[in-house]
Structure formats: C-alpha cells, structure tokens
Amino acid sequence: MTDSPARTPGRRPGGPDTRGDILRAARESFAGKGFAGTSLRAVAREAGVDAALVHHYFESKDELFIESMALPVDPRQVAAVILGGPREELGRRIITTFLGVWESAEGQQRMKAVLRSVVTSDEVARMMREGITKMIMVPVAAVLDVPDARLRVSLVATQLLGLALTRYLVDLDPVATTPVPDLIDRIAPVIQHYLTA
Structure with missing residues (x-):
C-alpha cells in the first residue's frame, strides 16, 4: 500500500474554471472598490488561488480589468x-x-x-x-x-x-x-x- 502524496497548505492550484473564478472575483472587486482599490493579490485571495496563478492568466491589472469588464452588451x-x-x-x-x-x-x-x-x-x-x-x-x-x-x-x-x-x-x-x-x-x-x- 502506497502513501498518498501529502497536500501542502496554501491556496489551491488551478482547476477547470480557475480563470472564470478569477474574473468573477475581479468583477466584484472592480465594482466594489474601483480600479485603484483593486489589487491582483486581493483578487487572488478572493478567488482562493495563489497570486502567481492570477499572473499566469493575466499579465497586469489593466489586462484583468479589460477581460473582467466584458460589458453585458456589445x-x-x-x-x-x-x-x-x-x-x-x-x-x-x-x-x-x-x-x-x-x-x-x-x-x-x-x-x-x-x-x-x-x-x-x-x-x-x-x-x-x-x-x-x-x-x-x-x-x-x-x-x-x-x-x-x-x-x-x-x-x-x-x-x-x-x-x-x-x-x-x-x-x-x-x-x-x-x-x-x-x-x-x-x-x-x-x-x-x-x-x-
């Protein structure tokens, strides 16, 4: 019988909808705090992921904003x-x-x-x-x-x-x-x- 690998504490790794979770957290942050009051680290915390994972999907806060503000209409x-x-x-x-x-x-x-x-x-x-x-x-x-x-x-x-x-x-x-x-x-x-x- 083999031991299962030990889980390390901390934020969860990327999953099937990690990008979607980050975008949802970013939308809430931008809506609640505006552009200046939102940080990638805070968005990561709200999405329950490591900050490096946010950087993996989005190069900057500007890029995250552009993606997350996907307007409800064209x-x-x-x-x-x-x-x-x-x-x-x-x-x-x-x-x-x-x-x-x-x-x-x-x-x-x-x-x-x-x-x-x-x-x-x-x-x-x-x-x-x-x-x-x-x-x-x-x-x-x-x-x-x-x-x-x-x-x-x-x-x-x-x-x-x-x-x-x-x-x-x-x-x-x-x-x-x-x-x-x-x-x-x-x-x-x-x-x-x-x-x-």
Missing part, C-alpha cells in the same frame, strides 16, 4: 438599436437602451465596475472614452447631420453619466427608486432636445 449593437428607428424617437431609444443595460443584475455589477474605474483611473477613462466614442458617439452624431453634432451627443453623455452616478452609485432618492418607465418618460424629452432642438 457597444456596436447598442449603436444599431439606437439608430434603428425614427430620428424623432432617438431620445427614447437611447434612455431605454441605457436603462435596460443597467437594470439587469449582471449588467449593473459590470457597469458599476466600469464607472468606478473610469473615475479613478486616467488610463481606463481614456480606454473607455476612445471605445465609446468610436462605437457609439460617432455613429449617433453622424445621423444628426448638424454642425455641432458631437457636442450634442456629448451633452447626452453627461445626462446618462449623471443618471448612472445618481441612481446606481450614490443611490440618491427619489431617482434611485423611481420606476424605469417613469424615468424614461421624463428623461427621453431632455435627450431628444439635446439631439434635435
């Missing part, structure tokens, strides 16, 4: 939905799509991570700004066919970011508890005014 598909209808209903489509992403449980967790990281990291802000500009803002501005289209779309972004901060991060009432259909009815005309007035 920004190009968001642009297609926004642009897929009459111009006079752009405001309603934009706010409906935006709230649809934020109101799902997984979408909210992922978007919180992105938003917190955008406001705490210049690099992440630049990355998001460039991606969102290319995939959403430029196509929307193109259909407006007015000289100040980029400014108009940027003003819409201020409305959406303000709503996200107020409703989902600051949790400020009554915005935080107002039913989604009521928010859509109130905000859609404001966005439409930015775009077409």
Whole structure:
C-alpha cells in the first residue's frame, strides 16, 4: 500500500474554471472598490488561488480589468438599436437602451465596475472614452447631420453619466427608486432636445 502524496497548505492550484473564478472575483472587486482599490493579490485571495496563478492568466491589472469588464452588451449593437428607428424617437431609444443595460443584475455589477474605474483611473477613462466614442458617439452624431453634432451627443453623455452616478452609485432618492418607465418618460424629452432642438 502506497502513501498518498501529502497536500501542502496554501491556496489551491488551478482547476477547470480557475480563470472564470478569477474574473468573477475581479468583477466584484472592480465594482466594489474601483480600479485603484483593486489589487491582483486581493483578487487572488478572493478567488482562493495563489497570486502567481492570477499572473499566469493575466499579465497586469489593466489586462484583468479589460477581460473582467466584458460589458453585458456589445457597444456596436447598442449603436444599431439606437439608430434603428425614427430620428424623432432617438431620445427614447437611447434612455431605454441605457436603462435596460443597467437594470439587469449582471449588467449593473459590470457597469458599476466600469464607472468606478473610469473615475479613478486616467488610463481606463481614456480606454473607455476612445471605445465609446468610436462605437457609439460617432455613429449617433453622424445621423444628426448638424454642425455641432458631437457636442450634442456629448451633452447626452453627461445626462446618462449623471443618471448612472445618481441612481446606481450614490443611490440618491427619489431617482434611485423611481420606476424605469417613469424615468424614461421624463428623461427621453431632455435627450431628444439635446439631439434635435
């Protein structure tokens, strides 16, 4: 009879879904602490693995963030939905799509991570700004066919970011508890005014 090999104490080695466990722990950390407050060591601890294993899968915190922030929707598909209808209903489509992403449980967790990281990291802000500009803002501005289209779309972004901060991060009432259909009815005309007035 042979002795079974002794298990060494410490973190568990990689398993079939170790990468997935690390990504889940990273998403929770980025959502809860933002980019600056998250460390690879803390993510490893939360995932129950050795920190070296996190480095095995992800070269840096930036790479881990890019992978873990996998947005719940493809920004190009968001642009297609926004642009897929009459111009006079752009405001309603934009706010409906935006709230649809934020109101799902997984979408909210992922978007919180992105938003917190955008406001705490210049690099992440630049990355998001460039991606969102290319995939959403430029196509929307193109259909407006007015000289100040980029400014108009940027003003819409201020409305959406303000709503996200107020409703989902600051949790400020009554915005935080107002039913989604009521928010859509109130905000859609404001966005439409930015775009077409």
